[in-house]
Amino acid sequence: MRSTIHKAMSDIKKESIPPATQAVASGGGMSPKQKTRIQITNEAKILEAALGVFAQEGFRGATLDRIASAADMSKPNLLYYFKNKEKIHIALLTGLLDIWLAPLSEISATGDPMLEIGGYIKRKLEISREYPRESRLFANEILAGAPHISDFLQTKLKKLVDEKAAILQRWIDNGQLAPCDPRHLLFAIWSTTQHYADFSVQVRLVLGLESEDNSYYGEASQMLETLFLGQLIRTYHCN
Amino acid sequence: MRSTIHKAMSDIKKESIPPATQAVASGGGMSPKQKTRIQITNEAKILEAALGVFAQEGFRGATLDRIASAADMSKPNLLYYFKNKEKIHIALLTGLLDIWLAPLSEISATGDPMLEIGGYIKRKLEISREYPRESRLFANEILAGAPHISDFLQTKLKKLVDEKAAILQRWIDNGQLAPCDPRHLLFAIWSTTQHYADFSVQVRLVLGLESEDNSYYGEASQMLETLFLGQLIRTYHCN
DNA sequence: TAACATTTTTACCGGCTGGTCAAATATTCA
DNA sequence: TGAATATTTGACCAGCCGGTAAAAATGTTA
Helix, strand or coil, X not given: CCCCCHHHHHXXXXXXXCCCCCCCCCCCCCCCCCCCHHXXXXXXXXXXXXXXXXXXXXXXXXXXXXXXXHCCCCXXXXXXXXXXXXXXXXXXXXXXXXXXXXXXXXXXXXXXXXXXXXXXXXXXXXXXXXXXXXXXXXXHXXXXXXXXXXXXXXHHHHHHHHHHHHHHHHHHHCCCECCXXXXXXXXXXXXXXXXXXXXXXXXXXXXXXXXXXXXXXXXXHHHHHHXXXXXXXXXXXXX | CCCCHHHHHHHCCCCXXXXXXXXXXXXXXXXXXXXXXXXXXXXXXXXXXXHHHHHHHHHHHCCHHHHHHXXXXXXXXXXXXXXXXXXXXXXXXXXXXXXXXXXXXXXCCCCCHHXXXXXHHHHHHHXXXXXXXXXXXXXXXXXXXXXXXXXXXXXXXXXXXXXXXXXXXXXXXXXXECCCCHHHHHHHHHHHHHHHHHCHXXXXXXXXXXXXXXXXXXXXXXXXXXXXXXXXXXXXXXC
16 A cells, blocks of 8 residues: 555645555665654655656656756765666656545535535645645656556546545435536546646736736636636526 | 648758758858658657657756657667757757747737637647646746747747737726736636646546547636636626 | 758766665664 | 664766767859
8 A cells, every 4th residue: 555655745734644564775675764863854855856856757757867956966876865767757656646635535525515626626736836846746657648647547546536526416315416427527627726736837927927926816716706606606597 | 740840940950041042052151951751750759759758857857868759769869869958959849939928929909809818728728638747847847947938038929928818908908908907818728728737637637537538628628717717807897 | 963951869977866786884682 | 662664865877958060062153
């Protein structure tokens, strides 16, 4: 279930799970090793640096030299912590997938459709703002054909989507939600929210904002609320 | 013949200034050259091949070797037609931008809001289905920070968006459209429609479809119609 | 067909890329 | 402290990468 490397991500996301299995470094043994203080900080430094590079350049476009330099570290030193380029990439992706799934998981069958969907959109948009690089990393992976996460997509994600789509369908059948394909409703929520991270350059340039200006998220939130909740919920019979 | 990109090739072969004139050879001067039959077919072959590679790997991730091999051509031969890698990329992008702008241009201030917006969504979705590789090429360019098209984004695109947003705003003021930020409404349309091209791998895996199965576009179209037209237009006062 | 222009191929280059290795250095802990 | 261990470094490598040069092959046309 969890890749060994996944642990490394927990450092970056500052949840501290007690260290346990890890056999990344040092050539030989499969024996689980306790992580050193230095190991912890350096792995975090590497992942932090790699996240930016992978997110911008994609897997093939990113280079170890660039990551190492961004991590302020020599390349061989970097490779002392991660056996190869792919291991870094997988570590990042694995750590990301939990963040990705969480908001959808929280949708509850027993809640009010308006609040549940509204909350989901809010959470997704929040993640878009908080983790734009992770979002772009994910986008790059999909654009490249999802070579590392196709299994995740067709098992874990598909299962969760089917599950939540069933809930939405029940709401539709109850007349609490406008009739539509629930899975495509989820796609629409994904795309609109992630757009603000993945296409932030375009958004800013079109809106005439500066490079680090995130002020559009307020308008975005309002727009999405209008779009998805304004009418989609319960008022479809107006027509 | 898929792409309408050929027009971007004006600056490819040497410096061909406005074409059409068949010049008598003059010593030293750069004379505009008529394109050979072979030139035309090979440039098309290269662009066709490069489109797939750039769309999947991004600019840095794509290699001339791979493009050449996809075009069934030796690398030096490829470089006989395009001076370097960037020229190919720019040729593709340039050709793409017209496709990209066209649907938005067609929105008319004098039309019915429902029909205009509905038509725009349909056209965008159509382009997503017809030109998925172009869409991914564009997405890759944005993810990389729009190094080649930031000027386009902040001039031509921004201008067009401002113009069309003004139209939408007038509809809002007239009570024909739910109050919302018009520019963000456009973003929502862009993201939802392009999602089906850019994230098609994910869409297919989650829906359980085969690799080349495009059947989800029907459901997508219906979903977007429900989402954007079902209530956004004119019925916002139901609340 | 011969002269000319276009296209293709072969051979190559310097720098980058992912990655290895062993030696040198720093850290930990009995 | 000093031995054991963990970390860092520099030197290196084979293959890939974008790109060049020039000859060879092919096509065009007078």
